[in-house]
Amino acid sequence: MKKVSSIITIFVIVIIASLIVWKVGTPNLISKNKENTTEKVSKKVEKESKKTKKKKEISKAKSSTTETSSSMESESSSESSSESTSSVSSYQSNVRFPELQAYAGKTYYAIDRESAEYPQMFSPTFTIAPDTETIIIDGRQWLIDKVRDDNGGIMLGSPDFVFSFRPLGSSDEVEVVNQGQYLTYSTTMPE
Structure with a gap:
């Protein structure tokens, strides 16, 4: 125990x-x-x-x-x-008027001038100089002083003349406007 x-x-x-x-x-x-x-x-x-x-x-x-x-x-x-x-x-x-750039250096020929109501109102050709400072109409050179938009067309002017045209879809075809009369011009010489 x-x-x-x-x-x-x-x-x-x-x-x-x-x-x-x-x-x-x-x-x-x-x-x-x-x-x-x-x-x-x-x-x-x-x-x-x-x-x-x-x-x-x-x-x-x-x-x-x-x-x-x-x-x-x-x-x-x-x-x-x-x-x-x-x-x-x-x-x-190199271009005086940029709005004329597309038309510069191109010669435009009247299409079907004889069908116009007053053919003498339209020159057979016109050329806008490459620098856009002058336009040659019927072999005569005109100085361009101003360019303005004319209801979708283009108006060239100087103290001696006014010339107006509208593009027709491209810069290769235009419609010249003279005192309400119209004639189509193209860069392609008519046959």
Whole structure:
């Protein structure tokens, strides 16, 4: 019996000792766990912030590359448009009246002049000079001072003459208007 009681006493002492050790060690374990958890969380936060920074840097680099390429594209397109504008303006700078550009340098022949009510009112041919400064009617050269729109037609004028015509679908055929009379002219010589 003494053996059994001594075994029970030892067992109770071991249980009490382990409870004391557990009680004393638990706060240390909890604080260690807290420290470990805090360290783990802070490391995760650092990693996430590094990833976020890298993503931001990559997106900044991409956007700056896009901005650079788009600015380069806009510069090249503005350069090409300025080049085309300068080429157009240099082409048109040789022409005094841009509205006559389509007719410049072409000779127009009267079509069926004799069928007109008053054929003498119409010249057999007329030519607008390539620089659009003059018009040649019946072999006589006239200086063009002004050009204006005349109800869908074009009126040329100077102190000495007025000449009016309307395009007929293209610049190769026009209708000359003279005092209410009309006659068709073409760049193709009639047979």
